[in-house]
Amino acid sequence: MIELLNNGPMSIKELAETLGLSSAIVTKHIQKMEEGGLIKTESLSGTRGSPKMCSLAIDSLTLQLRTSSSEKALNEETKYTVEIPIGQYSDYAVKPTCGLASESKILGLVDDPRYFSDPERMNASHLWFGSGYVEYRVPNYLHAGQAASQLDISLELCSEAPSYNENWPSDISFYINDIEVGVWTCPGDFGSKRGALTPSWWQLGTQNGLLKSLSVQATGTFLDGVKLSEVTLEDVGLKLGEDFRFKLASLETARHCGGISLFGRHFGNYKQDIMVNVYYKDKIRTE
Known part of the structure; x- marks a missing residue:
């Protein structure tokens, strides 16, 4: 999803169709990433309800899993x-x-x-x-x-x-x-x-x-x-x-x-x- 959104905003429906998943599953993952600050969403008015558009909230993220004792010092x-x-x-x-x-x-x-x-x-x-x-x-x-x-x-x-x-x-x-x-x-x-x-x-x-x-x-x-x-x-x-x-x-x-x-x-x-x-x-x- 992050790779897809790197190309620009997409709706929940568009993400689901591209990934071959249900909208419910995509929505659940989007909610988790939104809570973590990775993705932001915006509801736009449309002819059939209000589709939720998703986009990246940050440009980069650094994750360090292991640090040596000397680096820690x-x-x-x-x-x-x-x-x-x-x-x-x-x-x-x-x-x-x-x-x-x-x-x-x-x-x-x-x-x-x-x-x-x-x-x-x-x-x-x-x-x-x-x-x-x-x-x-x-x-x-x-x-x-x-x-x-x-x-x-x-x-x-x-x-x-x-x-x-x-x-x-x-x-x-x-x-x-x-x-x-x-x-x-x-x-x-x-x-x-x-x-x-x-x-x-x-x-x-x-x-x-x-x-x-x-x-x-x-x-x-x-x-x-x-x-x-x-x-x-x-x-x-x-x-x-x-x-x-x-x-x-x-x-x-x-x-x-x-x-x-x-x-x-x-x-x-x-x-x-x-x-x-x-x-x-x-x-x-x-x-």
Whole structure:
């Protein structure tokens, strides 16, 4: 099935006919591969129902079944984790629509960027802006005998429309140390269904976002496992003894300047703030 889909999308019926199998058997295998992230499906309207089109979700997959003891020693990785409250940004420049909210109330006045400097912003569990950026400082705990091998950042976010609009694309740019590592176009600002953690008093539209995982590696930058850019960990210049900076931006020059809504552990669907994992290895010492 994977070889067939390498040539382009196919429906369940087309796969079944080509393989000489029943549609029920093909459907079962497709479901398993979809759960494993290998295949994605989409239902298309047709004259007789809605045929399900299947396509490959990833370009490559590496599977290592056996590793020697020496390779294990060289490849052994560990990590440290930091969770940064969304209100603990170190720099910002935002334009309306904008605002901040804690678990219990609106912080300051809505659509007044001055309140992004209010000390109470540290309690924010939801913030939003129509254009601009927020930047966070992430502690670098590595010492001279260690080298970073991967940087992962997980956060819940979406576009920012007045009230909400689930068809409101926004080009969201991700930066590490002022290096743009990639741009993701969020499809909309989600408000039709209340977030699992969104407080009952909240009535301003936006309810939840999408949980996205950004990973900067030795071979490039990935978003949810899909390559976003060729920018590598070496390119962003993590320096020993120095914090590194993570910035989220909705640029006025972007094709879709649709703003950013960011969710912390008391808003949206995921009980977390900005989760950062820094993977590292011990440097090999030679006498």
